[in-house]
Amino acid sequence: MKKFFAAACAAAFLLSSGCSAMPLESSSETLIGSVPPAAEPLRNIPLNYSEQVGMWLPYVRFPEIMQGKSEEQFRNAVAELLQDGAAENVNTLYFHAHPNGDAYYRSEIYPDGAFLDGNYDPLRIVIEEAHKLGISVHAWINPLRLQTEEEMSALPDDFIIKKWINEGEPYVKAVNGRWYLAPAYAEAVGLLEDTVGEILDNYDVDGVHIDDYFYPTTDEDFDREAFESSGSTDLEAWRTEIVSRYVKVLHDTVKSRDNRLLFGISPQGNIDSDYSSQYADVRQWGSGEGFCDYIVPQLYFGFENECCPFLPTLAQWEEMVNGGVSLIVGLAPYKLGREDKWAGATGELEWINDSDIIDKQIAAVKESSADGYALYY
Numbered sequence: 001m002k003k004f005f006a007a008a009c010a011a012a013f014l015l016s017s018g019c020s021a022m023p024l025e026s027s028s029e030t031l032i033g034s035v036p037p038a039a040e041p042l043r044n045i046p047l048n049y050s051e052q053v054g055m056w057l058p059y060v061r062f063p064e065i066m067q068g069k070s071e072e073q074f075r076n077a078v079a080e081l082l083q084d085g086a087a088e089n090v091n092t093l094y095f096h097a098h099p100n101g102d103a104y105y106r107s108e109i110y111p112d113g114a115f116l117d118g119n120y121d122p123l124r125i126v127i128e129e130a131h132k133l134g135i136s137v138h139a140w141i142n143p144l145r146l147q148t149e150e151e152m153s154a155l156p157d158d159f160i161i162k163k164w165i166n167e168g169e170p171y172v173k174a175v176n177g178r179w180y181l182a183p184a185y186a187e188a189v190g191l192l193e194d195t196v197g198e199i200l201d202n203y204d205v206d207g208v209h210i211d212d213y214f215y216p217t218t219d220e221d222f223d224r225e226a227f228e229s230s231g232s233t234d235l236e237a238w239r240t241e242i243v244s245r246y247v248k249v250l251h252d253t254v255k256s257r258d259n260r261l262l263f264g265i266s267p268q269g270n271i272d273s274d275y276s277s278q279y280a281d282v283r284q285w286g287s288g289e290g291f292c293d294y295i296v297p298q299l300y301f302g303f304e305n306e307c308c309p310f311l312p313t314l315a316q317w318e319e320m321v322n323g324g325v326s327l328i329v330g331l332a333p334y335k336l337g338r339e340d341k342w343a344g345a346t347g348e349l350e351w352i353n354d355s356d357i358i359d360k361q362i363a364a365v366k367e368s369s370a371d372g373y374a375l376y377y
Helices: 007-015 059-065 071-087 120-134 151-155 162-164 186-202 220-232 235-257 270-277 308-320 357-367
Strands: 053-056 090-097 136-141 143-148 172-175 178-181 207-210 262-266 326-331 372-375
Touching: 053 326, 059 071, 071 120, 090 120, 090 186, 120 136, 136 262, 143 220, 151 162, 151 178, 162 172, 172 220, 178 186, 186 207, 186 235, 207 235, 220 235, 235 262, 235 270, 235 308, 270 308, 308 326, 308 357, 326 357
Parallel strands: 053 090, 053 372, 090 136, 136 207, 207 262, 326 372
Antiparallel strands: 143 178, 172 178
């Protein structure tokens, strides 16, 4: 997709009511405290939009924009990326603040992310640069995924996860060479609550965003002890309940800080896989029962995909998401020009043969009942 505007034009474009959805209405409130009202500081007013055009900034791009870069170089790279996004109508950024049991922000819980080798605060810079352009920032976290076994061995022994490992606690488990939180345990869920709370208490983010790493494995051994002690006889139903429980905790943690902050979830686009491999009850989450404000299914499928063709899959999500939850459709411009080996024979070359596929999908989303779309480059 082409870059249509330079930086100044991008900012004007986003702030123009004729070209972008208006921010959700919110009112300024003052903090309750013992100081006189005139001296009370204003709360940060979250910047969010009724029609989202989102963009993910994943940690896999951090080597390019962060590793080995000075603070000024990182800020310039972020500013350029945001300006390019604004030129594509982006009004919401999902920034990967906590991808692997680490922190791309100032944390008293987690070590710095592996690609942060400078003495600066990436999340704070991202917020500053995004808000200059009227772009909302949602802190994107992976709730369960932690460091690899090799990475963990190099971390200090006073790191809470390392302590649990050294003490033989069941709250973390290794799967294929990487550590994960075991969400059946209250201690692990409590750490998730602390993680989100630390970000919200220290940064003017506009929301929190989680993606589709809801459960690390379908292997029965992962949490056999907790399952057997639970009294449940249905492992799949038990795990599904556990995932919804910690998702609810994350949602409620966000809302406890400020009800105007948004909490969003980005599950797989294949609904059957959400249930069978991730134990993700997307039907419940999308029903408006207090699990999320918006849901971003990753519809990374072409129109000719044999498993999940784009239009019928979009219609499934339209029918399922209701009750005040916003449906934001995740799109995959990163696939342009590439073979899609998971699409079947009819769809394998679609992303090579049709360079306009993303534009067509955006047009389809605009004709649907969805409240926006999000781009993964």
